[in-house]
Amino acid sequence: MISIYEFNLIDVALLSIVLYLAILVLRSSRPTNTSLRGPPRASLVWGQNNYLRSADDVGQVYESWAAKYGSVFKVPSVLGRSSRVVVCDPRAIANFYSKETFVYVGTPLAKKFIGSIFGKGLLWAEGESHRRQRKALAPAFSNAAIRRLCSVFFDSAYKVKAYWDDLIDNQADGCPTIDVQAWMNRVALDSIGIAGFSHDFGSLDGKPCAVVDAFESLSNDRPSTLATIMFLLSVFFPSLQNLPTERRKKLSELTRCLREIADVLLERNKQGSADNDEKSIIGLLIKAEGIDGELHLTEEEVLAQNVLLLAGYETTSISLTWALIELSRDPVQQEKLRKELQACGDQDPTWDQLMGTDFPYLDAVVHETLRLHPPLAETTRVASEDDILPLSTPLPTGETGAAIAKGTTISVPIICLNRAEAVWGPNAKVFYPERWLVLDEEGKESAKVQWGKPGLEHTPKEIQGHRHLLTFSDGPRTCLGKNFALTEFKATLSVLIRNYIFEFPDGPETKIRLLKGILPRPKVVGAKGAQVPLRVRKVE
Numbered sequence: 001m002i003s004i005y006e007f008n009l010i011d012v013a014l015l016s017i018v019l020y021l022a023i024l025v026l027r028s029s030r031p032t033n034t035s036l037r038g039p040p041r042a043s044l045v046w047g048q049n050n051y052l053r054s055a056d057d058v059g060q061v062y063e064s065w066a067a068k069y070g071s072v073f074k075v076p077s078v079l080g081r082s083s084r085v086v087v088c089d090p091r092a093i094a095n096f097y098s099k100e101t102f103v104y105v106g107t108p109l110a111k112k113f114i115g116s117i118f119g120k121g122l123l124w125a126e127g128e129s130h131r132r133q134r135k136a137l138a139p140a141f142s143n144a145a146i147r148r149l150c151s152v153f154f155d156s157a158y159k160v161k162a163y164w165d166d167l168i169d170n171q172a173d174g175c176p177t178i179d180v181q182a183w184m185n186r187v188a189l190d191s192i193g194i195a196g197f198s199h200d201f202g203s204l205d206g207k208p209c210a211v212v213d214a215f216e217s218l219s220n221d222r223p224s225t226l227a228t229i230m231f232l233l234s235v236f237f238p239s240l241q242n243l244p245t246e247r248r249k250k251l252s253e254l255t256r257c258l259r260e261i262a263d264v265l266l267e268r269n270k271q272g273s274a275d276n277d278e279k280s281i282i283g284l285l286i287k288a289e290g291i292d293g294e295l296h297l298t299e300e301e302v303l304a305q306n307v308l309l310l311a312g313y314e315t316t317s318i319s320l321t322w323a324l325i326e327l328s329r330d331p332v333q334q335e336k337l338r339k340e341l342q343a344c345g346d347q348d349p350t351w352d353q354l355m356g357t358d359f360p361y362l363d364a365v366v367h368e369t370l371r372l373h374p375p376l377a378e379t380t381r382v383a384s385e386d387d388i389l390p391l392s393t394p395l396p397t398g399e400t401g402a403a404i405a406k407g408t409t410i411s412v413p414i415i416c417l418n419r420a421e422a423v424w425g426p427n428a429k430v431f432y433p434e435r436w437l438v439l440d441e442e443g444k445e446s447a448k449v450q451w452g453k454p455g456l457e458h459t460p461k462e463i464q465g466h467r468h469l470l471t472f473s474d475g476p477r478t479c480l481g482k483n484f485a486l487t488e489f490k491a492t493l494s495v496l497i498r499n500y501i502f503e504f505p506d507g508p509e510t511k512i513r514l515l516k517g518i519l520p521r522p523k524v525v526g527a528k529g530a531q532v533p534l535r536v537r538k539v540e
Helices: 007-028 050-054 060-069 090-098 109-118 125-139 143-169 179-199 210-219 226-233 238-242 246-270 281-289 298-305 305-328 331-342 351-355 362-373 414-419 482-499
Strands: 072-075 084-087 177-179 381-382 385-388 401-404 409-412 435-441 445-447 500-503 512-515 521-523 533-538
Touching: 050 060, 060 072, 060 084, 060 414, 072 435, 084 090, 084 401, 090 385, 090 409, 109 246, 125 143, 125 281, 143 179, 143 351, 143 482, 143 533, 177 179, 177 512, 179 281, 179 305, 179 482, 179 521, 210 246, 305 331, 305 362, 305 482, 305 521, 331 362, 331 482, 331 500, 351 482, 351 512, 362 414, 362 435, 362 482
Parallel strands: 084 409
Antiparallel strands: 072 084, 177 533, 381 409, 385 401, 435 445, 500 533, 512 521
16 A cells, blocks of 8 residues: 655646546536537636636626627636536526526525625525515515605715715815715615614714724725635635635624624514614514514524625615716716706605606616616526526527536626627617607607617517616516615615716716726726715705
8 A cells, every 4th residue: 555655746746637637527427518619718727717807898708709609608717617608698598587596596605605694594595495585575675665765765865965065165166076986885884774774874974883894895805816816716615715814804794793783673673672673674574583474584584684785785885886977977968867856846756756757867877877887797606407598599509599507607797788789789888878768749758668769670678677687687586675776776866966066077088997896896097995086066
């Protein structure tokens, strides 16, 4: 018998290569996917991952690959793993989303991350558990519930107005430069805190808060080279997520803070003093926790819904920031929106007006922002069983369906479909709210009821989703808080645009880049962290 100590370094290296090749051979013996084309491996270790992470417009990259290799293609992943399959075909995407939580489930890496940081809540759950949790949460996101919460969103927006008015009044030229992204972060956090958890973080009042610190440090965090390497390798070695990196420490602190808030709410409910909490998401769940029946949630499941705080905070603050960026680039569009909003006088719009047809251009600006800048760029899942995705158009090989083997990682590039010229026409990459409007019989613009202007060849009818967008996902996992997010977005933007004029200090051609955080955030090139400084002045 050969002792391990008889091996030298070269022997160990050769043995490692043999074992690695053996793993590849074993993998190759598993059921295979449809033979797909795709970009070559850019790196033996990283595949195409590094290139995609550094790309300024990942949607453009995916679109170019789809044009070259077909609407379903493969992208090499790390360490020679089976390539990830990227789906850009509308019919295949609709079929994919319809099977989420059962056939297509969260990747082991994502589930480990969500489960360890937030618990086994809605974003972690699959199948029957997901259906049950979603049904239990649904009353908190009903139109009636959101209508009651509309005042919370306006209150947060007017707190911003009070501080900005003070800044402007104390500025010599009445036009201070304000980092609007920092303020949109506070608006989103305080709003979701009160509406979702009956907890006022007080970030708009300048109160110190560990959750605020954790969110801001994570949002402005640029991972080190070592952290990036560990993240990419964690796809292959999930246990690397447990190493005590600085980012992991920040996430653990966020988890601790969120748990403390949930524990306070739970204790308040047990003492019978949670009347006001019942209007919030968690309050309604806590009230229902002890109820027997199919919708019963355990205490662990109730507390795990704190992940909704992260989801509501990140997505809304990013979307509001992008809206202000785009409107600062085009003063004509900004003024057009302002005139529409000012037509209601000094009164704030009601929920029914915001979500109805009273403000078609506001609706158009909001949806165009969500189309062009979806906070989540892609959906990635793994096939839990063999499947076949039907295609709108045949692959270059002539096949009309894509066979997906169990264990295959699948990605739907939301940002690519939202911006694809084949779907949205030749101006798909342009911020153009008017695409959402039509002229009525009197020549006035109104919200578009049915997609497609006369003679427009490209229509997104095959893309299901909200208003033919994938921003809110689709199928069983379509965003439960969609109307919550739209109401908050419209209410906040209506207050800001009615009262202020926004512009870039260095002109509308100011360059914007993405900063990789929890989700990619816009930043002005040259600014520190995720800053978006805009000159803000009062409307005369």
